[in-house]
Amino acid sequence: MAGGTPRRGLRVVVIGGGVGGLCLAQGLRKAGIEVSVHERDTSVRGRHQGYRLHISPQGERALRACLPARVQELLTATANSRYGYGLAVYDEHLASLPGPVLDDPRAADPDKVDAVDRVTLRRVLLAGLDGVVRFGSRFVGCERTPGGGVLARFADGGTAAGDVLVAADGVRSAVRRWHGAHAEPRDLGVRTVFGRIPMTEALRRELPGTLQDRFTWVIGSDGYKLGLMPMVFRTAPAEAAARLWPGLGLEDTGDYFMSVFSMHRSRTGMADGELFALDGAALWRFVRERTEGWHPALRAALRSADVDETFAVAVRATVPVEPWEPGPVIPLGDAVHAMPPSGGVGANTAVRDAAALVRALLAADRGECSVAEAAGRYQAGMAGWATEAVAASLRVAKWSLRDIDFDDSALTTAGRGPRREDGGMKTADRREDR
Ligand SMILES: Cc1cc2nc3c(=O)[nH]c(=O)nc-3n(C[C@H](O)[C@H](O)[C@H](O)COP(=O)(O)OP(=O)(O)OC[C@H]3O[C@@H](n4cnc5c(N)ncnc54)[C@H](O)[C@@H]3O)c2cc1C
Structure with a gap:
């Protein structure tokens, strides 16, 4: 309760139990908001998505904001213990080459979380979420309910109703396709x-x-x-x-x-x-x-x-990052801003989104604003930092990978206003991540 005002009892349905979706679920639970997570993978190991994740200072702050103390303790205990920060660049004969100077203010912090194992992170993020996360639950479509909420449908015939539906289903987001008209990430x-x-x-x-x-x-x-x-x-x-x-x-x-x-x-x-x-x-x-x-x-x-x-x-990368029309269907993470892994910022941006969305939905739950206002506020911030993150990771990709098929001019259209929401119900087509 805030100032004696009763909470609205928001129910949040999250599609996708990856880094962003699970961090969001932890944060919402910590804030006392009801949440369910629907993940298409049948087990925690899921698909190939890499092994080690770099965690930036910003990403670490967002994780700390969302995670209950006991989960955070587990994350800190299982994080990377080494990492002479920075980047060593060589030719193929190990002759040193000039490279960018990367700094990390946490270098000497014994509890820093600057890299984690992805599967361990996912298991840690699942800690305490028994009954909240449903594996083997693939989103196939969705409809708006008369009360302004959302009803999600899953391949196994199940449904989930909520006041808010969060698209945290990654680079090939089925929710994004259902929602319509949003640029697919570019190869x-x-x-x-x-x-x-x-x-x-x-x-x-x-x-x-x-x-x-x-x-x-x-x-x-x-x-x-x-x-x-x-x-x-x-x-x-x-x-x-x-x-x-x-x-x-x-x-x-x-x-x-x-x-x-x-x-x-x-x-x-x-x-x-x-x-x-x-x-x-x-x-x-x-x-x-x-x-x-x-x-x-x-x-x-x-x-x-x-x-x-x-x-x-x-x-792949999403250029430009475009907010969705503010409403009960809210995007988070790679679903709205895929970026090359070269920058090591995709997951960090997803957890930053999660922390911001928790704050926005908490305000809506306390009756300080509507869900649409909360969505608009969150997306205004997200579009800014995600556009920067995509641009930063493209800069790193251009430096490190040299010959990428990317035209800088595409970035100049970044930050456009929200598109109109497609009111009709569509069924997401199925394509596997690669
Ligand atoms: C090889 C590799 C290395 C990377 N290294 C780094 C790094 O070092 N640092 C960094 O910050 N980022 C890194 N990234 C990027 C990072 O992995 C992503 O940006 C991050 O995982 C995005 O989080 P997310 O929650 O938005 O999506 P994801 O973590 O991809 O989660 C999406 C989830 O949605 C589920 N899903 C998909 N469709 C459906 C559906 N229809 N119904 C239900 N569930 C569905 C998926 O199974 C998945 O679990 C790397 C990416 C790759 C591929």
């Missing part, structure tokens, strides 16, 4: 092979210390680039759960590097369909063949890859 022409390289004792002995401590970016002379990002758990997840949240299933995966091998699509030597059909073993052969003349330490790292954990993606 930037970059293809990336993501991998996971266990940090074995043998590999630790073989690799120079700097490669183990920070984000390494290798610019090959032949159009191929390799990123290596170390993930060294502060506490093994299972041990942290046993101490802080007994019964919570956190799995140990061991320390590792996330590897990112990128190139323009014209350098893959094959059609996209063929690249995306390659299995882990074939993808690693693809990477190793293209790095044969590279420094032995880099080849040693690539030889140690966990082949089953390898996948290829096409890099």
